[in-house]
Amino acid sequence: MPVVTFHNEHKTFEVEQGVNLREFMLKVGIPPYRPIDRALNCRGHNLCGTCCVEIVGNRGTSQRGQDEEATLRGNFAIAHEIQNDTRLACQTMIMNDMTVKTHPLLPIDWPETKHRLTATGIAAFFLLAFLFMFGVMFFDMIKMY
Numbered sequence: 001m002p003v004v005t006f007h008n009e010h011k012t013f014e015v016e017q018g019v020n021l022r023e024f025m026l027k028v029g030i031p032p033y034r035p036i037d038r039a040l041n042c043r044g045h046n047l048c049g050t051c052c053v054e055i056v057g058n059r060g061t062s063q064r065g066q067d068e069e070a071t072l073r074g075n076f077a078i079a080h081e082i083q084n085d086t087r088l089a090c091q092t093m094i095m096n097d098m099t100v101k102t103h104p105l106l107p108i109d110w111p112e113t114k115h116r117l118t119a120t121g122i123a124a125f126f127l128l129a130f131l132f133m134f135g136v137m138f139f140d141m142i143k144m145y
């Protein structure tokens with residue numbers, strides 16, 4: 001049976017092969033989430049990225065998929081730099097012995113973040129311009145009738 005070591009918590013467990021890491025962590029009382037994320041997370045559906053962990057050496061896990069990588073990079077304006085051993089606990093299967101570091105800090109990917117913010121700013125500008133023109137037309141119509 002694979003042995004899973006939680007580095008920060010100083011705990012080691014034996015577990016069946018193929019078990020989902022997030023479910024196992026919840027079962028043994030090691031929260032995959034930071035306190036602020038415990039109530040607001042996607043419950044293991046690869047949407048929020050709050051169950052991020054570091055698998056030391058990227059050993060003993062299933063492969064990381066493209067959807068998981070996209071979620072790790074960030075779904076909103078702020079993009080994160082990720083390493084090969086950065087994983088989502090909810091998308092990781094325990095295949096062999098592994099060491100897990102919970103709650104790693106992900107550095108911000110500034111070039112990608114600036115790109116995303118620029119795109120968001122342009123979209124917001126056109127939306128506001130449209131709303132302004134619609135408002136002007138609406139009030140003009142009211143004035144006419």
Ligand code: FES
Nearest residue numbers: 044048049051090
């Ligand atoms: S719980 Fe939301 S991405 Fe893992």
